[in-house]
Amino acid sequence: MDLIKRAIAEGRKPELQKLVDAIPYCRFLGIEVDRKGSELTTVLRFDHELIGNPVLPALHGGVVGAFLEVTAVIQLMLEVVSEDLPKPVDISIDYLRSGKPVDTYARAIVTKQGRRVCNVRAEAWQDEHARPIAALHGHFLIKPQETERN
Numbered sequence: 001m002d003l004i005k006r007a008i009a010e011g012r013k014p015e016l017q018k019l020v021d022a023i024p025y026c027r028f029l030g031i032e033v034d035r036k037g038s039e040l041t042t043v044l045r046f047d048h049e050l051i052g053n054p055v056l057p058a059l060h061g062g063v064v065g066a067f068l069e070v071t072a073v074i075q076l077m078l079e080v081v082s083e084d085l086p087k088p089v090d091i092s093i094d095y096l097r098s099g100k101p102v103d104t105y106a107r108a109i110v111t112k113q114g115r116r117v118c119n120v121r122a123e124a125w126q127d128e129h130a131r132p133i134a135a136l137h138g139h140f141l142i143k144p145q146e147t148e149r150n
Helices: 002-009 016-021 024-029 061-079
Strands: 031-036 039-044 051-053 087-095 104-113 117-125 134-141
Touching: 016 024, 016 031, 016 061, 024 061, 031 061, 039 061, 051 061, 061 087, 061 104, 061 117, 061 134
Parallel strands: none
Antiparallel strands: 031 039, 039 104, 087 134, 104 117, 117 134
């Protein structure tokens, strides 16, 4: 994306909220980025459009999965210098509880960073951080920044 390349050219990290807002599906979901120092939390504000099962009511599983994937990518953008958005290679999502019709939060940890592939774990929760509603394990392809050679 142009935002990423421009930031790298200027020697800085891209502004994460602007990056998220540039993705139409993220704008539709209403994902917000809350960054305090090196700690990053993403927020999925509740909206009735996000309900998958109106009987319970419960958040749509695809929305929760997409939210976790975006969280993992944003964490990678914060920690890893890459010329493009990280691309998912393999993602596994464990749905642990129904997502209630309230705000949802997520955090991700880069568990291993290689030259081209990174392993990431992300968890989403609502009321208590210790009771996640879903967890993601994923491998993401990164494009390392090319260094100038003499």
